Amino acid sequence: MSLPPDPSTARLPGPWAHHDVSANGIRLHVAELGEGPLVLLLHGFPEFWWAWRGQLTALAEAGYRAVAVDLRGYGDSDKPPRGYDGWTLAGDVAGLVKALGEQRAHLVGHAWGGMLAWTLSALHPRLVSSIAVLGGAHPLALRRAVWLGLTRPFRRAARAQTRSSRHLFAAQLPRLPEARLTRNAASQVEALLRGWSGPDWRQTSAFVEVARTHRTAMLIPGVAHSAMEYYRWSVRSQFRSDGRHFAEAVDRRAAVPVLQVHGRLDPCFLPGTAARSSPWTGPRSQRVELPGIGHFPHHEAPDQVNDLLVRFLARVAG
Numbered sequence: 001m002s003l004p005p006d007p008s009t010a011r012l013p014g015p016w017a018h019h020d021v022s023a024n025g026i027r028l029h030v031a032e033l034g035e036g037p038l039v040l041l042l043h044g045f046p047e048f049w050w051a052w053r054g055q056l057t058a059l060a061e062a063g064y065r066a067v068a069v070d071l072r073g074y075g076d077s078d079k080p081p082r083g084y085d086g087w088t089l090a091g092d093v094a095g096l097v098k099a100l101g102e103q104r105a106h107l108v109g110h111a112w113g114g115m116l117a118w119t120l121s122a123l124h125p126r127l128v129s130s131i132a133v134l135g136g137a138h139p140l141a142l143r144r145a146v147w148l149g150l151t152r153p154f155r156r157a158a159r160a161q162t163r164s165s166r167h168l169f170a171a172q173l174p175r176l177p178e179a180r181l182t183r184n185a186a187s188q189v190e191a192l193l194r195g196w197s198g199p200d201w202r203q204t205s206a207f208v209e210v211a212r213t214h215r216t217a218m219l220i221p222g223v224a225h226s227a228m229e230y231y232r233w234s235v236r237s238q239f240r241s242d243g244r245h246f247a248e249a250v251d252r253r254a255a256v257p258v259l260q261v262h263g264r265l266d267p268c269f270l271p272g273t274a275a276r277s278s279p280w281t282g283p284r285s286q287r288v289e290l291p292g293i294g295h296f297p298h299h300e301a302p303d304q305v306n307d308l309l310v311r312f313l314a315r316v317a318g
Contacts, residue, residue: 034060073226
């Protein structure tokens with residue numbers, strides 16, 4: 001019987017440098033490359049910092065200090081039993097920006113990371129220079145789409161995002177979701193990557209590498225449980241006062257430009273849900289849909305994504 005991987009195995013080699021940073025009372029692992037304005041890369045589920053390897057190099061070459069972080073509970077970052085709520089996670093990122101010695105950062109997030117970027121812009125606006133969201137939506141756009149499907153089940157359009165968010169509700173069970181995620185060497189991670197991505201990328205050797213690497217990262221002790229805690233808070237808080245207060249706190253238009261990059265075939269965050277994030281986008285914002293791409297644009301179309309990011313950052317910094 002093989003032992004689970006050590007957290008340090010998340011520190012995959014490359015041109016970047018690995019660091020530990022203390023922020024918001026925990027230790028966060030980051031991979032850093034380049035010099036210039038800070039671009040902070042926030043991964044989604046079921047990923048870790050390495051998901052941004054292509055963007056790290058492209059952004060560094062374009063003259064930016066690119067930093068990809070293992071969010072709380074992932075990779076080689078700390079995995080405390082609590083703190084997987086929107087308030088604390090935003091505090092982690094805010095503390096990280098300050099601990100890196102910067103006053104502001106351009107935030108790039110995928111899915112959960114994108115919603116966290118939007119949260120930070122509402123709770124800590126002085127720390128945010130711009131936001132780029134890949135395969136994600138504003139927290140309130142997702143919330144309204146999901147709950148509309150539950151309260152208006154007779155409306156076909158309303159049911160669509162609710163059906164696409166089944167994994168949110170499946171995560172509410174105790175222990176079983178973690179067991180499913182880690183069973184058979186985390187084969188469910190590969191199944192999720194395959195099911196949520198576009199058909200072309202699934203056939204490539206790049207998909208095989210991404211699936212293998214993320215399966216190993218999910219087997220690091222504590223990661224599966226931490227990943228599920230994000231989902232548990234997002235649903236359970238809707239019935240508590242902290243969820244109501246959080247919704248009120250993030251219900252404000254971003255003061256900075258927002259770039260939304262979305263795959264037209266994304267079955268997880270539907271393009272229509274992402275489009276309904278427009279009330280919270282700031283000035284000079286832009287939304288781009290990529291044909292043939294699913295939930296992981298940074299994996300499926302890295303060159304296109306890198307070009308969009310570099311052009312967007314050049315425009316908003318000018």
